Amino acid sequence: MKVIKFGGSSLASATQLKKVLNIVKSDQERRFVVVSAPGKRNAEDTKVTDALIKYYKSYTNGDDVTADQDWIINRYQDMVDELQLTSNIIDDIAEAIKSLAQLPIKDNDFLYDSFLAAGEDNNAKLIAEYFRKNGISARYVHPKDAGIIVSSEPGNARILPSSYDKLEKLRHSDDVLVIPGFFGVTTEGQICTFSRGGSDISGSIVAAGVKADLYENFTDVNGIFAAHPGVVENPHSIEELTYKEMRELAYAGFSVLHDEALIPAYRGKIPLVIKNTNNPDHPGTRISLEHSGASVPVVxxxxxxxxxxxxxxxxxxxxxxxxxxxxxxxxxxxxxxxxxxxxxxxxxxxxxxxxxxxxxxxxxxxxxxxxxxxxxxxxxxxxxxxxxxxxxxxxxxxxxxxxxxxxxxxxxxxxxxxxxxxxxxxxxxxxxxxxxxxxxxxxxxxxxxxxx
Amino acid sequence: MKVIKFGGSSLASATQLKKVLNIVKSDQERRFVVVSAPGKRNAEDTKVTDALIKYYKSYTNGDDVTADQDWIINRYQDMVDELQLTSNIIDDIAEAIKSLAQLPIKDNDFLYDSFLAAGEDNNAKLIAEYFRKNGISARYVHPKDAGIIVSSEPGNARILPSSYDKLEKLRHSDDVLVIPGFFGVTTEGQICTFSRGGSDISGSIVAAGVKADLYENFTDVNGIFAAHPGVVENPHSIEELTYKEMRELAYAGFSVLHDEALIPAYRGKIPLVIKNTNNPDHPGTRISLEHSGASVPVVxxxxxxxxxxxxxxxxxxxxxxxxxxxxxxxxxxxxxxxxxxxxxxxxxxxxxxxxxxxxxxxxxxxxxxxxxxxxxxxxxxxxxxxxxxxxxxxxxxxxxxxxxxxxxxxxxxxxxxxxxxxxxxxxxxxxxxxxxxxxxxxxxxxxxxxxx
The missing domain is CATH 3.30.2130.10 (VC0802-like)
Structure with missing residues (x-):
């Protein structure tokens, strides 16, 4: 049983989503899919999350929000069209995006988090629908229903320990579950986001919760490089790392996965692999508790x-x-x-x-x-x-x-x-x-x- | 103006004392001579200090002390004879040794220190006399008269800051002053000894007090070896060290001079040189605040x-x-x-x-x-x-x-x-x-x- 997480660049376009579909289909153990918001399709593009920040600012400033809403809805519409989804999924998404502008502004500590989280949340709905249309028995699950219950710290939520028991029950689902990353809900039902690297954290939590055999984190690189590619020309990617080694590398500038994202998987003793959506046959970098065998002295x-x-x-x-x-x-x-x-x-x-x-x-x-x-x-x-x-x-x-x-x-x-x-x-x-x-x-x- | 200190092995016999005489005579700047108790003349010999410890034990046990007294007095007598001293110096020494057995035993925290200090004290008297007989205008000075005033911590005396002002007045003496090392007197006039390396401490204190240009510490080695001679075959002796370097070496096993002995000279910014009584032409090891010039990276x-x-x-x-x-x-x-x-x-x-x-x-x-x-x-x-x-x-x-x-x-x-x-x-x-x-x-x- 594997938890698989895709980053924004892996989910930016129909081309990318087709790769994602094939990756999920190719291994029946891939039962939990945690997704980011759609990333940039090209260098000039805007991330959906950034568009949501702009939308939030317009709304709280009392400006007209129609253009902001339309841009975001169109962004999803483009994907629906490209993926030839025929259902009423885009209506759901449009409704969800528009309804953000009905949330109370005053005394709402969670407003910003609610706007931000919409990027992941609606993407998960879209992806679940796409999977279903393509032969995967998939189901969208809101973090509230999954059991991702967090502390009331907007922008810096921490998972509450009780979440893990609830998450474990997801093991019994027959469907592939598509869960939006980046946020959980408080005990009062408010949307509350994690700190930076939020979707990685969600994946890690789900992996620990469902006691996965592996947490696969799909990115747009072949794994973790042995040195910064901006300094060393064509550094090789590391085959295998321990959590301790990853901590040390992360401490001194390696930013592939933030600490917060490593902790739940580390504590749950779940090995993690960093892989490339665009090159899924590459073994990537595996992070586990111990080296599997003979290894080089320096990783x-x-x-x-x-x-x-x-x-x-x-x-x-x-x-x-x-x-x-x-x-x-x-x-x-x-x-x-x-x-x-x-x-x-x-x-x-x-x-x-x-x-x-x-x-x-x-x-x-x-x-x-x-x-x-x-x-x-x-x-x-x-x-x-x-x-x-x-x-x-x-x-x-x-x-x-x-x-x-x-x-x-x-x-x-x-x-x-x-x-x-x-x-x-x-x-x-x-x-x-x-x-x-x-x-x-x-x-x-x-x-x-x-x-x- | 130099303070010169001789260790026990440099003062063990007439042969050694003749070397000491020549060393002091050869440089008019050598104005303050700090002396240890007579050391061993050969491997089977007993140090005077050890004989004094035995004497102390006999006395406090209530045993007959005559044999102990005689051994110690004879030890000085041998030197008086060998050096052909004709004065009544041995009577003074004998009297001083015997009078130890009249000190109160009960409630006397300083009894042990008083016994121990007698080795240095009487040796200083003898050496001053020997110098006088051989053309040096020398004078024995008791630490009390010199101004070495210490805290009341038997076996672990610390110099009191007021001592330095009094010691500075010794600069004006025309005589070569011979001062017993190892002890000072408390403000109540009690004899109180320093911790291990005690005579080295005295020399360092006197050097700082009289603002000497140099503190010469004469031992039986050519200086400080760059590594332990028990481990490295024939290590070279170091020409020049800084106090900082000496501290680091002393920290990890170099035991030539104990920290306590370095501190007064270091604080007084007095350079120190470790020399060999048996090879006085060897430059020895100089310890100062800074290296004098180009130097090797590792000392x-x-x-x-x-x-x-x-x-x-x-x-x-x-x-x-x-x-x-x-x-x-x-x-x-x-x-x-x-x-x-x-x-x-x-x-x-x-x-x-x-x-x-x-x-x-x-x-x-x-x-x-x-x-x-x-x-x-x-x-x-x-x-x-x-x-x-x-x-x-x-x-x-x-x-x-x-x-x-x-x-x-x-x-x-x-x-x-x-x-x-x-x-x-x-x-x-x-x-x-x-x-x-x-x-x-x-x-x-x-x-x-x-x-x-």
Whole structure:
């Protein structure tokens, strides 16, 4: 039993939907289809979700909404025509789109979410109808009926644990169920959307709920690349990753699937595969709890910029009981999340993301460290990047760090900091952002193209 | 103006004392001589300090102390004879040794310290006399008269800041002053000794107090070796070190000078040189605030065992504000000092010295982390060693870490953890203790004998 999720680009046109149909048809285990809103058909096109945002603005501004409604309805109409659907499906959709402009504006925390969710919701209806017309016994299921019950946090809904029991009952359905992604309903019945990557989250929740054997996430790429294609020319796609590895890669800039989307599947111990709608025979990238067998030491190289480092030194620092804890306390008091804390004997650095700092917070930190903790020197270093080489099997391969540091050194990249923890899922290097691309290239070359 | 300190082996016999005399005579800037108690003359000999401990035990047990007194007095008598001193100095010394057995035993927190300090104190008297007989205008000065005023912590005295003003007045003396090391007097006039390396501490205090241009610490080695001679065959001695580098080396097993002895000189910005009484022409190892010029990237390789690592992992750990701080708080509550805290995304290790842990504390940590902080996995790893490659100029040399990790990897040494902080005074490797010696050898070879 598989849960299969399609992204917006896989659902943008009749051509794409035909691929989707074939993918679903080709494997009887594909029983739950989670769908996004229609994406762009070409570079100039507008996503349905963006059109809904425009519609929402017109409506709340008191402007005429007819043009906005028509654009959206026509967008679905085009697909209905291209797919030669003869039913009254477009009437349902048009009605749903128009009825949004009857929702109360005042004291409605969920209005924006209701507009946004319409993109997915109506697409699911259309796709279910399309499947039915083409020999799949399919049925549209609203998240409310599926049991996707969420917290009342508009734009940032969290799944409530009770959802999973209800979702599990869907296992017994004989139909292929088509479920709109991106949103759930609150216990009061309000539409409430997930954070970014919302449809991926829905797919993950459904997969965990129905205890799927596999969660297939169809995108428009062949899987996850071992390094950013904007930096490395034609990087290969990774065959197999563990959830831990995916977390590390996602941490440092890999944005294929957001954390929020991984958690339900990870917790439910459901393997996940990233596949390409346009190339469904490609095995894609499989993400599971453990590597299936022999594996390379390094699976991927990630890099992310916009880090800063608070560097302090104090003679005899390491004799002071509680010093590190006090430093972390001040950060916590200032609501600053920190990332890493490499230390020498008399020095300590705290690596944070730039977004955690403001000029005022920086002043607070400097003054606290100098006056209260009596550090000898303190400075805040900006424009840093983190590079991570990631691989759970690293620990069985002596020399990974040697290979990495040699590659960086050969390319004249100076290491500001290094940290390799006991888990050995990754080695982290902090370097100046100006050297980031060069560093990623060097490491990719060293681990994946040693002969070039 | 120089402060010069001699250790016990430099003062063990007339032969040694003649070398000391020549050293002091050869440089008129050597104006303050801080001395230890007489050390061993050969492997079977007893140190005067150890004889004093025996004497103390006999006295406090109520045993006859005559034999103990005689042994100690004879030890000084031998030196008086060999040095052909004709004065009544031995009578003074004998009197001082005997009078220890008149000190009150009951409610006397300073009795043990008073016995111990007699080794240095009487040696200073003897040496001042010897200097006078040989053309040096020398004078014995008791720490009380010198102004070495300390806290009332027997065996662990700390210098009181007011001492420095008093010590500064000694600058104006025309004589060479001979000051016993190892102890000071409390504000109530009690003898109170420093912790281990006590005479080194005294020398450092005097150097800072009189604002010496140099603190010369004479030992029986040519300086500080770049690696442990028990591990590396004939390691070279280091020409120049900074205080920071010395701290890092001392942290990981280099025991030439204890921290306590470095602090006063460091704070007083006094350079220090470690020299060999038996080879005074050798330049020794100079320790100062900054390197004097071009220098090698790595000055030394230190290693220390008896470390443990508390390794924990928790999915999404790095999203939890305050997680690290809470971990450090529990350690602080258990009075556990920690050394380093390398982290991944979802894992964190805390490296501590084994002496900080007990089975009960380990249980407390495991149970707290599991129950209160909800970690997924936690284990405490034992039998770890820390290897440090140290050098302040490392930061100007790209590739130091690459050289080190390659050397370790070529020798099949697996890195449990790595940490290199922003100061770049050192790179730290955590490895299994069973591989420690091999690791030190590999690194010494890589940095200092690349051609072999």
């Amino acid at each position: 991927g190289i990630a890099a992310d910029d916009n880090f800063a480092s608070i560097n302090m030194s104090k003679y005899l620092m390491n004799r002071e009981v509680g010093f590190g804890r006090k430093v972390l306390q001040i950060l916590e008091d200032l609501n600053i999340r920190w990332e890493h804390m490499p230390s020498g004997i008399d020095d300590l650095s705290i690596i944070v993301r730039e977004r955690e700092l403001t000029p005022i917070k920086e002043q607070e930190i400097l003054s606290y460290l100098t006056r209260e903790l009596g550090v000898d020197e303190v400075e805040i270093e900006h424009n840093l990047s983190i590079i991570m080489i990631v691989g759970e099997n690293m620990k069985d391969h002596i020399g990974v760090t040697a290979t990495a540091t040699k590659a960086l050194s050969d390319n004249h990249i100076n290491l500001e900091m290094i940290s390799q923890g006991s888990s050995e899922v990754s080695v982290m290097f902090v370097i100046k952002t100006e050297q980031e691309k060069e560093a990623v290239k060097s490491l990719y070359q060293a681990f994946f193209s040693p002969d070039k | 030394g390789i230190a290693a220390d065992d008896n470390f443990a690592s508390i390794n924990m992992s928790k999915y999404l750990m790095n999203r939890e504000v305050g997680f690290g701080r809470k971990v450090l708080q529990i350690l602080e509550d258990l009075n556990i000092r920690w050394e380093h805290m390398p982290s991944g995304i979802d894992d964190l290790s805390i490296i501590v010295r084994e002496r900080e842990l007990t089975p009960i504390k380990e249980q407390e940590i495991l149970s707290y982390l599991t129950r209160e902080l909800g970690v997924d996995e936690v284990e405490i790893e034992h039998n770890l060693s820390i290897i440090m490659i140290v050098g302040e100029n490392m930061k100007d040399h790209i590739g130091v870490t690459a050289t080190a990790t390659k050397a370790l990897s070529d020798n099949h040494i697996n890195l449990e953890m790595i940490s290199q902080g922003s100061s770049e005074v050192s790179v730290m490797f955590v490895i299994k203790t069973e591989q420690e010696k091999e690791a030190v050898k590999s690194l010494y070879q890589a940095f200092f004998s690349p051609d072999k």
